[in-house]
Amino acid sequence: MKKIDKERVLLAIAAPVLALVAAFVITALVLLATGKEPFGAFGTMFDYGFKSDSQVEIINKATTYYIAGIAVAVGFRMNLFNIGVEGQYRLGAFFAAAVGGAVSLPGFLQIPLIIVVAMTVGAMWAGIAGVLKTSRGVSEVIATIMLNAIALSIVGYLLKDGRLGHLDEAGTSVSTTPLPSSGHLFNFDMGEDVGQIYGFVVLAVIIGVGYWFVLGRTRFGFDLRSVGLSESAATASGVSVKRMVVTSMLISGGLAGLTGLPLLLNDTHAYGADLFPAGIGFTGISVALLGRNNPVGVALAALLWGFLERGSGRLEFEGYDKEIVGVMQGVIVLSVVIAYEVVRRYGLKRQQQKVGEELAAQARTKKEVTA
Amino acid sequence: MRRVTKIAAAGIASAALALTATACGSSSKDSDTTSGSSDSSKLKVGVAYDVGGRGDHSFNDSAAAGLDKAKADFGVEVKELTAKTSDTEADREQRLEDLADAGYNPVIGVGFAYAESITAAAKKYPKTTFAIVDSVVDAKNVDSIVFTEEQSSYLAGVAAALKTKDNKVGFIGGVDIPLINKFEAGFRQGVAETNPKIKVTTQYLTPGSDLSGFSDPAKGKAAAQGMLDNGIDVIYSAAGSSGNGAIEAVAGKSGAWAIGVDSDQHEQPGLAKYKDSILTSALKNVNVAVYDAVKSVKDGAPLTGTHAYDLAKDGVGLSTSGGFIDDIKSQLDEAKSKIVSGDIKVKTTVK
Known part of the structure; x- marks a missing residue:
């Protein structure tokens, strides 16, 4: 029981994390394509976003x-x-x-x-x-x-x-x-x-x-x-x-x-x-x-x-280019939709595997018993 | 099982919220100790454009032209930021304060949308000179720049009335707001007082609650196409960058004329393909006003108070490039002198 819990939590967190990482990677590529250095842009955003007046504004928005x-x-x-x-x-x-x-x-x-x-x-x-x-x-x-x-x-x-x-x-x-x-x-x-x-x-x-x-x-x-x-x-x-x-x-x-x-x-x-x-x-x-x-x-x-x-x-x-954030937002939404689907399918597969294993194990023990 | 997920999520959320709410970082205004410009050796000019920004071939570009001239003449350093349609008051205020905080002086807000935010920013940065285009802000360190667009639009109306062959002219407004109603009122009056038989058709691209009509060339093109299909052969559009679409549509029909707005659109490189269809442009010399504002700060005597740029001072007018209105110059000059002398009073509202 406990083990399944952990996996569920992991899966639940995996999707949004996967989506965000994918979005950042894609945005970095876009930035590179426009001839700009991506880490500077992310650095600027974080630096500015964590200023106290920015935080107030973020909460308001x-x-x-x-x-x-x-x-x-x-x-x-x-x-x-x-x-x-x-x-x-x-x-x-x-x-x-x-x-x-x-x-x-x-x-x-x-x-x-x-x-x-x-x-x-x-x-x-x-x-x-x-x-x-x-x-x-x-x-x-x-x-x-x-x-x-x-x-x-x-x-x-x-x-x-x-x-x-x-x-x-x-x-x-x-x-x-x-x-x-x-x-x-x-x-x-x-x-x-x-x-x-x-x-x-x-x-x-x-x-x-x-x-x-x-x-x-x-x-x-x-x-x-x-x-x-x-x-x-x-x-x-x-x-x-x-x-x-x-x-x-x-x-x-x-x-x-x-x-x-x-x-x-x-x-x-x-x-x-x-x-x-x-x-x-x-x-x-x-x-x-x-x-x-x-x-x-x-x-x-x-x-x-x-x-x-x-x-x-x-x-x-x-x-x-400030449009880069628009690109990032769009990519995040797309990545989220895709990531959830990927994670859902992966979870389903894991479940099927597990059930399969259990059934196989049961069959094996049955065989042993009958043998 | 679900409880665990929920608890984990709640934990992360509250941690994130706590991090945000404790306001752990310093304020973005702390980093720079000097507010306002202490380094007067080099003038830094900050400009916050309206939606559409530099490159709209119209209103914002007129301001940009003034800025470029100031840059060439005085070697000032320039920072340009642009509004978004999703802006809140706080966003606009932040934009202006970012500029003021980094020592930009003067800080110029292009467009009436900056009225409230300039009021707030001017209070916080009393040593910085601000300028607002198209609105009036009552503060000691603000230069309020307004234009008599109805006068130039009147002249555009005269030109349209003299050039139409089918006695049908059109007006395309970007957004149905009082500022653009001024253009319409002047245009209608100019047409009617030149030839009362002409029918003026008006279309606004978006209602007053939606400012996107200033930055949507596709809408402008569709509206102009509709007018052309109805036999209208002179179209005056006051619609920011949406007007470019209208000009494009008009250029597709031979014999039809477009009247540009704010900048001399015949001379805009981006519109060079269509310039033979641009009869004239109702100029709104934001460039002159912007240049004046920068120069005044440079000379150490910043302009403040309300400055009306009108026809008498050539703050507004009609462009002549292309030479398409040279044949009606006498009528236009007559109308202009009557407006300047006060014989013609141009209305600012449509009724």
């Missing part, structure tokens, strides 16, 4: 990526591919900012209100895809990716001077009414030169624990995972698959709606086109894949992503 990653992971566990996190995040953050800027309540009401608005909007937007899938059989991949485009256009339409936006002094950019100070979430101040860690990181941890608990320790989570593993088996055991699809899309979308809130509540306090970066929803997909939908794994993946992005700016400063 990772908070956002983590929530996006968990939102995607909820869908993944049910074999639902929610590509619409990007749109849900934008729409959720935008309406949360608009509502938050329009009302002024004491902090203990204001912040929950903003959170509820963001979650509701995100959930509704994802719910459209869920309902379309169950009632009309539309693939959620198509529906969510189309809803992304629509979400961007809705935000673009409403974010105009005179609608929900306000023009700045120079007349060049628009943003929503800033949140009143009661809508600002606390930050962990790490000192003048170091910066502030978003208080929202606490909520991110709670989300992670909640995800682990609901999926691993409740009947609902069991149903959800069983639908993901086999729809027909789940149906046979009395789970309504349609209901599960809609529910998990709502949960996924609700979490996706929260993605923009660390930025909104802790940093920008308003929604503007240049304040909310593009692509967080897609980063969430990468992070969920890398973390294998495991709450701790996704956290590590989110931190890794934050680290890589943090380092990319410095690479440019040092004269490297």
Whole structure:
């Protein structure tokens, strides 16, 4: 029993390690091909990434990526591919900012209100895809990716001077009414030169624990995972698959709606086109894949992503092509997918061998007995 | 068995988190003891470009041209960094502070997206002079550079109106934001006041919440192609590097004209293949402003406050290279003098 444990742990760790090593080797080759010395680049990234202010920034970035990653992971566990996190995040953050800027309540009401608005909007937007899938059989991949485009256009339409936006002094950019100070979430101040860690990181941890608990320790989570593993088996055991699809899309979308809130509540306090970066929803997909939908794994993946992005700016400063980090991120995701498959097959083979050996041993002893 | 995996994972995770959270390293700002430039013998200029960066043949390249001139004239040392569409405020602030921290002075933010981050950076590095293009930052050590793009766009509208044969002209905006609306407003007014019968078609590549429309030549090309197919024969695009795609599409149709933006696009080596289709360009002389900012720091009297570069000061204008608008020069000069004298007031919003 003990021996198998060790092997399992080794196999579980082998995949991500293999993936990272492969990614670094491939990136080093790419760097060499561009005529740059690779170790200098990695050295720069590590050196800069471990500075205290970089660490604060990495945690802040990772908070956002983590929530996006968990939102995607909820869908993944049910074999639902929610590509619409990007749109849900934008729409959720935008309406949360608009509502938050329009009302002024004491902090203990204001912040929950903003959170509820963001979650509701995100959930509704994802719910459209869920309902379309169950009632009309539309693939959620198509529906969510189309809803992304629509979400961007809705935000673009409403974010105009005179609608929900306000023009700045120079007349060049628009943003929503800033949140009143009661809508600002606390930050962990790490000192003048170091910066502030978003208080929202606490909520991110709670989300992670909640995800682990609901999926691993409740009947609902069991149903959800069983639908993901086999729809027909789940149906046979009395789970309504349609209901599960809609529910998990709502949960996924609700979490996706929260993605923009660390930025909104802790940093920008308003929604503007240049304040909310593009692509967080897609980063969430990468992070969920890398973390294998495991709450701790996704956290590590989110931190890794934050680290890589943090380092990319410095690479440019040092004269490297900053696109190299984009290459590295892509290679990591690919390597992870491949490495897990390789390790899974290897594990399967080992198991078969072991079972074979045991059977052979049994047969041998039987022979000895009969002989 | 699964428990062991979980415990191991949790152990690794908490170790990693602890390592991160204890902030064991020093701050990236500690290493350099001098903030701001103490070594005044050689001027170091830091530039943070907008999305698209050097090589967009347009807005950023106009800033780059000014930088190159300063480099040639004063022998300054230069560091150029570029924005990404995935930037957060913190990323932009870090970019500017990295530059200021390494002793770059002045530090120039190209594009309105740097407004907030320059406000923050200017506070932290009071001895460094900052410059912001396309926005206004109220601080003692910031040079706010704004342009009257509606005036040059008005002239572009006049040129388009005089050159169209089918009385249909088009405007392609990169992103539907107030800054680009200024270009559209000026262009529309210029066309309408020259020939009210002309129909102006507008298309924005992305809505205001998505800034990718400034760096997507494929979108620009598709939009221009659509306009050409509808019989539009003069297309003015204010869309950063997306405009290159529009110019490429226009070059594919004989008799159609493209109007460039920000840089003199007829003279851009990267667009040399299409230059015979580029009627003129609505210049936004970011190069002049950047050069002025660098020079002022070099001369020891840094520019601060808001500086509007307008038509009267040739901060904006219409390029004449290629000679395609020489035949309508008199009308253009007349319009220009009316704008300068104030007889024509150009609107900044479309309504």
